[in-house]
Amino acid sequence: MTLLTPSAWPDYELIDSGDFMKLERFGAYVLARPEPQAIWDCSLSEAEWERQAHATFRRDKQSPERGDWLRLKPMQDPWTVRFRQQGLDLTLKLALTSFKHVGLFPEQAANWTYIHDAVKALPVEKPRVLNLFAYTGGSSLAARQAGADVTHVDSVKQVISWSRESMEMSKLDNIRWVVEDAVKFVKREERRGNTYHGIILDPPAYGRGPDGEKWVLEEQLNGILKTCAALLDKQNFFFIINLYSLGFSALILDNLMAQCFGNLPNEQSGELFLTDSHQKRLPLGVFSRFSSVDL
Template identity: 35%
Template sequence: MRSTDDYELLDSGNGQKLERFGPVILARPCAQAVWQPKHPELWDSANATFDRKDGLNWHGRERLPEEWVVTARGVRMRLSTTDFGHLGIFPETLDLWEWIAGRIGEAGAQGAQPPRFLNLFAYSGGATLAAARAGGQCCHLDASKGMVEWARGNAALNGLQDAGIRFIVDDVGAFLKREVRRGRKYDCVLLDPPSFGRGKRGELYKVEKNVQETLELVRQVLSDTPLFVLLTSHTPGFTPIVLRNLLEQTFGAGDLSCGEMLLRGGEGVMDLPSGTWGRWEAKC
């Protein structure tokens, strides 16, 4: 958590997380939070809560604005409550946004051409916009037309509507196969495959079955001078070592690292694991 961010983890425990998104405080489920809350006095400050008891339910949703804007790692993002409990941002990825921006900025300063960044399963565009702000030439892909439009709106919020970002609604596999045929290459790739999802035309995606094929297609669209491939996951059982092994098997020799994505708060607030990441970087 950065002091300049509008996001803050306030507390966690009893299977829930208490978070601040700008002026809005929300309590939502979190299976990893099996401990007791450290700050029980804070939980009554929640403007609304979400749970999965007897379906998907918001409580106090009518007290929230229809949408609001927060800034995280210098990127402005429009938030809104969805029926699934999502808001349009996954704050556990903020440290990755910062790393991506730093790596792209460094490479751009050293090269004649801006690094070409491909974001797959890209959601509402936080990482895409962080990369674009750092000078990357970005392609943003998601199977959901609604999420791609949300990302376009976020680009406009950041003054990046004319930054040349390619926004694409498509199935990841179909898109990558088309890029292979066209010979189009990318220097860096981020992908966050879902545990289960459907493509633009209803194509079924199950991470256990499809992730290796996806990574092989990513390998085929990497440039001759790649920077990195960053793989993230919220799938139970996909530990950091699992992601690292997948990357090593697909991309071979390189600098490999992995870890947990974390929700972070201020001093005295316990970090909350929320997914995993693995990273392959080309050896210098």
């Protein structure tokens, strides 16, 4: 089992974690927001968190998912951060949302560099890459900057618009944007006989498609993995899946991957994590990735 974390980068820092919260710096701004995995004590005092934070997220008592942000200091919203590492130079739009997210999952930076290196290493002139449940598209931008022909699929039109802004700020173009339910999209692609050299899968625990299609991770993950196996090129390929769900262990994912894909060359699997400035390691989901090239 691999414990995977991104290399340090100037525009992001996990300052502290604990008491089911995390204190993070995104560029110029520090945010406090819920984190269900941080069950230990904070290292810094409550007063120090309040002193540092520009905004803190407060859950709505009527909703387990939604809430609002309490502004403690002046800040821009939206704003941008920059990611420069291993040949990548991306500018990403961030904003405060009612779901506590800001448009960036910093632990995924470890996969951005992997995607960039995989696209560069594949002996294909312009690898076709499919990003499913693509959200604000850091992975799509990494693949596109490496030279891939990228298809970005998400069911929320506003998120697609957000991704497009980050693409333009990163001086990129020609990503194919698809507003559609991911399950419907991959089934149609399989019927058409289309294939991809790279597939990135980052499904939520629960979700809704643009026409009300229901996504439940436990019920549909097995099926979409089988379809992805059919879509993946048989000669030159890479595949990445991330799962952020408290009910899924790396062993469950290992079993699914072996069943659906068989041989997994250059495979890595385990947990994604970030380390705060007090050396506490915060787990942020399980992952599996493999490729036809040795990276």
